[in-house]
Amino acid sequence: MTKKNASGLHTPIGFIGAGNMAEAMISGLIRTNTLSARLIRAADPSSKRRSHIAEMYGIETEADNLFVVQRCPIVVFAVKPQQMASVVTDLAARNGFMEPFRRLVISVAAGLTITSFEKWIYEGIPDHQRHRIAIVRVMPNTPALVGEGISAFSANAAATPDDLSVTRRILSAMGETVHCEESRMNAVTAVSGSGPAYCFYFLEAITAAGEKLGLTEEEAEKLAFATFRGSLRLLEAQKEKPAILRGKVTSPGGTTEAAIRVFDDAGVRRAIMEAVEAAAKRASELSTTS
Ligand SMILES: NC(=O)c1ccc[n+]([C@@H]2O[C@H](COP(=O)([O-])OP(=O)(O)OC[C@H]3O[C@@H](n4cnc5c(N)ncnc54)[C@H](OP(=O)(O)O)[C@@H]3O)[C@@H](O)[C@H]2O)c1
CATH class of the missing domain: 3.40.50.720 (NAD(P)-binding Rossmann-like Domain)
Structure with a gap:
């Protein structure tokens, strides 16, 4: 790179x-x-x-x-x-x-x-x-x-x-x-070509969740956007894998662990894998018909 x-x-x-x-x-x-x-x-x-x-x-x-x-x-x-x-x-x-x-x-x-x-x-x-x-x-x-x-x-x-x-x-x-x-x-298309939309999707959801918990839209967006931006900068600065940094902010019995358990129970990781695979499959269909 x-x-x-x-x-x-x-x-x-x-x-x-x-x-x-x-x-x-x-x-x-x-x-x-x-x-x-x-x-x-x-x-x-x-x-x-x-x-x-x-x-x-x-x-x-x-x-x-x-x-x-x-x-x-x-x-x-x-x-x-x-x-x-x-x-x-x-x-x-x-x-x-x-x-x-x-x-x-x-x-x-x-x-x-x-x-x-x-x-x-x-x-x-x-x-x-x-x-x-x-x-x-x-x-x-x-x-x-x-x-x-x-x-x-x-x-x-x-x-x-x-x-x-x-x-x-x-x-x-x-x-x-x-x-x-x-x-x-096709894999590139599925990861980085369509990728910005996945990020926006996650931001939409996290902002909506913040609003449901009583934040204003402006507050929720500011918190969510800055968190995304800051997390990426941290990742780049510390040159660690995302899983390592996630582990560092997930204390046993704490708030983050409660959230991640819900993601895991709902199959969010599996859904993300399937979504990216679906994008790659669609990219392949579109490029073979061009
Ligand atoms: N935008 C993105 O973020 C993005 C991301 C990845 C890849 N791409 C690729 O980038 C390419 C361009 O996308 P875009 O978003 O920039 O589209 P766009 O804004 O519609 O630009 C295409 C331009 O080409 C002009 N055009 C139409 N017929 C032409 C001709 N015969 N000769 C010369 N120019 C002609 C269009 O004019 P009229 O509007 O008058 O028809 C338009 O100004 C696409 O192939 C797309 O797959 C875009």
């Missing part, structure tokens, strides 16, 4: 689709000085979106995806998964990937496999030139929007160690990174 990296890149990066995820990446790249705004371009069909991104970050925007792909050796595809096939095949049909320079294609689309991108992009590219187009699949998560995400990525055989290093530097602008086999992406 790598920590945030603020060292600068000098290769132009283009974004196809300038929505929420692209904006998180663009703002992170600029904020962390990973890339200068003058080296970033984005394409989006919405003139409102283009104006917003151009004014907010001072980058060049285009209505036609081809202009971005032709000018940027690194291209991040950040359209919705259901729009991806037509966006990529349109660019391939217009020789968008037939450029003299080496390319790094990064997809942040949930569920879309590297094989799909190889099929869309490599068709029409002579065999001996395919190794010049590396394809990387990324699974980010929503805390990326505030620079605190974690992105897992997998790459195809065309990716060089330099491509992997550049990918890591780009993704580090949104938080932490993990490089893994693509076969693990």
